Amino acid sequence: MSKFDAIRPYYDAEVNEALKSVVNHPMMKALMNFTFPALKDEEWQAQLLRTHSIRDFQCNFIYQAIQQVLKRSSDGITTSGFETLEQNTAYLFISNHRDIILDTSLLNCALFDHGLVMTTSAIGDNLVQKSFLQVLSRMNRNFLVQRSLPPREMLESSKLMSEFIARSLRRENRSVWIAQREGRTKDGNDQTQQGVLKMLAKGSTEDNLMDFFRKIKIVPVSISYEYDPTDVLKMPRLLAEANDEIYIKEKNEDFQTLISGVIGQKKHIHLHIGKQLTTEIDEIEANYDNDNKRIQALAQVLDEAIISGYKLWPTNFIAYDLLHNTDTFSNRYSEDEKQLFERRLEMRIDEDNPVAFQGFLAMYANPVINKMKYAAVV
Known part of the structure; x- marks a missing residue:
């Protein structure tokens, strides 16, 4: 046994056997149907069972899954x-x-x-x-x-x-x-x-x-x-x-x-x-x-x-201004972007809980505050 067996990834020689063990798992089906909505189950299953290396799995399946994540969310x-x-x-x-x-x-x-x-x-x-x-x-x-x-x-x-x-x-x-x-x-x-x-x-x-x-x-x-x-x-x-x-x-x-x-x-x-x-x-x-x-x-x-x-986004500048009750960075976001962020805040956080309200804003504002320590935010 390798000293790293408790923590290491698979070796390529182990990949195909591992895939066989999960090819019919409901979560694998959900992942593959998300990744390849146009493919029948038999098609992606056959491709999985022809996979014998981590690189092939990453390039042919995980890479494609991440592209779908980016596309949809x-x-x-x-x-x-x-x-x-x-x-x-x-x-x-x-x-x-x-x-x-x-x-x-x-x-x-x-x-x-x-x-x-x-x-x-x-x-x-x-x-x-x-x-x-x-x-x-x-x-x-x-x-x-x-x-x-x-x-x-x-x-x-x-x-x-x-x-x-x-x-x-x-x-x-x-x-x-x-x-x-x-x-x-x-x-x-x-x-x-x-x-x-x-x-x-x-x-x-x-x-x-x-x-x-x-x-x-x-x-x-x-x-x-x-x-x-x-x-x-x-x-x-x-x-x-x-x-x-x-x-x-x-x-x-x-x-x-x-x-x-x-x-x-x-x-x-x-x-x-x-x-x-x-x-x-x-x-x-x-x-x-x-x-x-x-x-x-x-x-x-x-x-x-x-x-x-x-990279600072409009959400970071909006949160900074809301947290500090200023319009310091109002030129970095539009009114529509501010309203969208405020709706997200209202839907997710109870305004009657000031600690949660301030904490949510600080989560987005802190990158601005931290960046100002090292360089001017322009």
């Missing part, structure tokens, strides 16, 4: 920065995280469109408790982030994951996607957790940690949705935190969030690839004398890069 996606990436080169993409499935799926579609190496991507094991979802995630080259382990086992799991990431990047020439923090951003504040970078550092075999960070080719990624399809689903946690309460998820909450993210309205989406962090790492090494300070500085560099690459 968005006004399209734009991209920038991909021209800075080199073909046949593996990168560590560290991204802000808004949607469970789409963040990494959209990145992989864009990488495919640009002829670049697609990623193996982190996903929390809490999101794939259903056997079908675990098969689908492993088929889509996801590796598992093991949650809710005892402290000693969590340390071992963290080291295992860091070794898997390092091997993917350096031995297999496979790009990797991870979020800048554990879990999705709930309040619009995209901040890098130092713990994520410390986890990565466990995979280093270099004496100099910054040499390791150079070699794994860190690239910041910013993904921006005009409308967050799961915005209202994030409110219970925010309310609990505002009241200093422990938030307990409801049964099937993760699955409901996953589905809502896929089918919910997003309007416009933008995906920006930042520049590989090279000179920044050199400067961090020169200016700080220990690894803890260097990791802290690297987290700050990632924050600035991700926030600077974030």
